[in-house]
Amino acid sequence: MADFFSTYGSLIVSMVLGSLLGLSLYLPLMAGQLSLASPGFYAIGGYIAAILSTKVLTSSNHLFPLPLLLLEMLIAGIVCGLLGIAVGIPTLRLRGIYLAIATIAFVEVLRVVSLNLEITGGAVGIFGIPQPFTHPISYLWIALPLLILSMILFYRLERIRTGRAFIAIREDELAAGAMGINPTHYKILAFALGACLAGIVGAISAHFLNTWNARQGTFDASIIYLTFVLIGGSRTFLGSVLGGMVFTALPEVLRNLSQINGLPDWLAHFLQDGRLIIFGVLIVIGTIFFPQGLVTPHLLSRIASSNITSRKSSKK
Amino acid sequence: MSQPISHISENQQIILEARGLTKVFGGLVAVNNISFTVYQDEIFGLIGPNGAGKTTLFNLITAMLPASSGELFYQGARISRLCCHQIAGVGIARTFQNIRLFGELSVLENVIIARHLHIKSNLLTGILGLSLSVSEEKKSQEKALELLELIGLSDRSTEKAQNLAYGDQRRLEIARALALEPKILLLDEPAAGMNPSEKKQLSQFIRNIRSLFNLTIILIEHHVPLVMELCDRIAVLDFGELIALGTPAIIRNDPVVIEAYLGS
Numbered sequence: 192m193a194d195f196f197s198t199y200g201s202l203i204v205s206m207v208l209g210s211l212l213g214l215s216l217y218l219p220l221m222a223g224q225l226s227l228a229s230p231g232f233y234a235i236g237g238y239i240a241a242i243l244s245t246k247v248l249t250s251s252n253h254l255f256p257l258p259l260l261l262l263e264m265l266i267a268g269i270v271c272g273l274l275g276i277a278v279g280i281p282t283l284r285l286r287g288i289y290l291a292i293a294t295i296a297f298v299e300v301l302r303v304v305s306l307n308l309e310i311t312g313g314a315v316g317i318f319g320i321p322q323p324f325t326h327p328i329s330y331l332w333i334a335l336p337l338l339i340l341s342m343i344l345f346y347r348l349e350r351i352r353t354g355r356a357f358i359a360i361r362e363d364e365l366a367a368g369a370m371g372i373n374p375t376h377y378k379i380l381a382f383a384l385g386a387c388l389a390g391i392v393g394a395i396s397a398h399f400l401n402t403w404n405a406r407q408g409t410f411d412a413s414i415i416y417l418t419f420v421l422i423g424g425s426r427t428f429l430g431s432v433l434g435g436m437v438f439t440a441l442p443e444v445l446r447n448l449s450q451i452n453g454l455p456d457w458l459a460h461f462l463q464d465g466r467l468i469i470f471g472v473l474i475v476i477g478t479i480f481f482p483q484g485l486v487t488p489h490l491l492s493r494i495a496s497s498n499i500t501s502r503k504s505s506k507k
Numbered sequence: 508m509s510q511p512i513s514h515i516s517e518n519q520q521i522i523l524e525a526r527g528l529t530k531v532f533g534g535l536v537a538v539n540n541i542s543f544t545v546y547q548d549e550i551f552g553l554i555g556p557n558g559a560g561k562t563t564l565f566n567l568i569t570a571m572l573p574a575s576s577g578e579l580f581y582q583g584a585r586i587s588r589l590c591c592h593q594i595a596g597v598g599i600a601r602t603f604q605n606i607r608l609f610g611e612l613s614v615l616e617n618v619i620i621a622r623h624l625h626i627k628s629n630l631l632t633g634i635l636g637l638s639l640s641v642s643e644e645k646k647s648q649e650k651a652l653e654l655l656e657l658i659g660l661s662d663r664s665t666e667k668a669q670n671l672a673y674g675d676q677r678r679l680e681i682a683r684a685l686a687l688e689p690k691i692l693l694l695d696e697p698a699a700g701m702n703p704s705e706k707k708q709l710s711q712f713i714r715n716i717r718s719l720f721n722l723t724i725i726l727i728e729h730h731v732p733l734v735m736e737l738c739d740r741i742a743v744l745d746f747g748e749l750i751a752l753g754t755p756a757i758i759r760n761d762p763v764v765i766e767a768y769l770g771s
Contacts, residue, residue, distance in 0.1 A: 347634045352644075369591060371595035371621075372623050
């Protein structure tokens with residue numbers, strides 16, 4: 192068991208963080224807004240944690256104190272949330288594909304800015320971000336409670352006034368307006384909440400990866416997170432959670448596959464380095480055959496009802 | 508089929524007033540300088556040939572389109588600068604000609620969404636499940652079920668809205684609009700696609716909801732007998748202009764109206 196955790200510890204933590212990033216993209220999508228800005232806020236959150244922990248909140252302890260990490264997550268969440276409102280107000284006037292393009296531009300602008308600023312370490316980035324744990328698997332103590340908490344919040348959100356307003360806007364913005372729902376207000380709220388979550392995950396990731404640079408949170412990442420949500424399922428948060436886990440693990444699985452003896456060279460290389468191509472193909476196939484993703488509310492209700500019937504029959 | 512109307516007297520209270528409403532699309536004047544008043548509790552019909560500007564007028568009243576010029580007053584207060592969700596807040600609800608239900612959602616959810624303005628809890632109190640927000644949610648669910656009972660869809664509340672029959676979808680749209688607890692209800696061709704017996708039921712239903720909820724109703728309808736029988740007053744539009752306004756008896760015999768409908 193210990194062996195398993197030491198081999199796959201990093202991967203398990205990455206999978207949990209992937210789920211959280213999927214959720215951060217799912218939030219604006221819940222209100223019908225295809226935003227690819229999550230990686231940008233993820234990058235900002237990471238820089239906030241990296242700069243704070245290496246320059247401001249330095250500690251002489253061998254391990255970085257956990258309360259300081261929580262403080263960084265809080266700061267990153269608040270800053271990204273506020274920034275989300277500021278970015279959301281102008282960009283959410285755009286719809287559909289134009290919003291997606293604007294948010295890609297936002298991510299690219301951030302990348303270029305962080306490449307050229309001194310405080311972000313330029314092209315080299317920030318190194319030696321202090322570790323709060325001795326082993327990567329211990330990051331689960333932070334990431335897993337955050338995922339569980341987020342899932343509880345999403346479960347509640349889908350059942351209250353605010354979440355219903357999001358869904359109404361996704362289904363028909365005009366009709367939602369006629370029902371007294373202020374579309375602008377709720378679109379910005381969903382966008383800012385997604386930004387806040389991405390920022391928090393960024394803060395954890397900066398410590399987890401030990402180094403942070405302009406290659407974090409790029410357009411590539413946008414596409415990967417989009418795969419999490421589109422293939423996982425865009426109509427229920429569980430889809431994003433599962434999608435985040437599966438598609439974070441997929442490149443590792445492919446890497447293992449490529450090491451099978453007797454594979455032709457080109458196939459081994461493709462399995463190792465072609466993950467973006469594979470993800471791209473998956474998005475195309477997914478949107479054609481599973482427009483709502485693999486995990487749909489319909490599927491969940493079927494599982495739930497079959498559970499009930501099997502329970503009833505087992506009682507007999 | 509005649510029945511006493513004219514419970515509208517001269518000193519009736521004005522609930523909605525349009526002054527010189529105009530909407531221009533490029534070179535086309537869809538609604539041209541229309542002024543009218545609607546009285547409290549009346550059923551106000553809007554008729555006219557296809558393309559006369561009836562639905563555009565509805566869109567102007569509900570702020571789904573900005574008016575090119577002209578003003579709107581609700582109980583004396585100007586509402587022509589408000590956004591569409593604010594109009595709903597004022598107390599004007601509508602249904603759509605081309606049904607706009609939230610098709611992927613359940614029948615019940617469709618109605619509960621329209622309780623939006625009557626639930627006070629916000630993101631925080633809602634997520635934390637504080638007792639106030641829980642009781643509000645419960646109340647809005649009960650209200651929604653009452654409305655479904657009224658339109659006879661309570662046994663199908665968990666069904667997806669898009670799976671309902673056409674007539675049921677139309678009635679669900681009315682229930683959804685009623686969930687807003689409006690003062691004025693705008694119905695855009697409520698009888699479209701209904702058979703004669705359904706149409707008869709519909710006019711009884713519209714009268715029922717007027718007295719149940721103290722509504723003022725403005726409706727667009729193509730089926731002339733239904734309008735004549737149901738409405739207290741009727742406005743006739745043709746090519747964006749108001750060509751006649753009055754009781755059904757007056758409208759029926761108005762030569763201008765006859766010409767617009769039948770040609771000269």
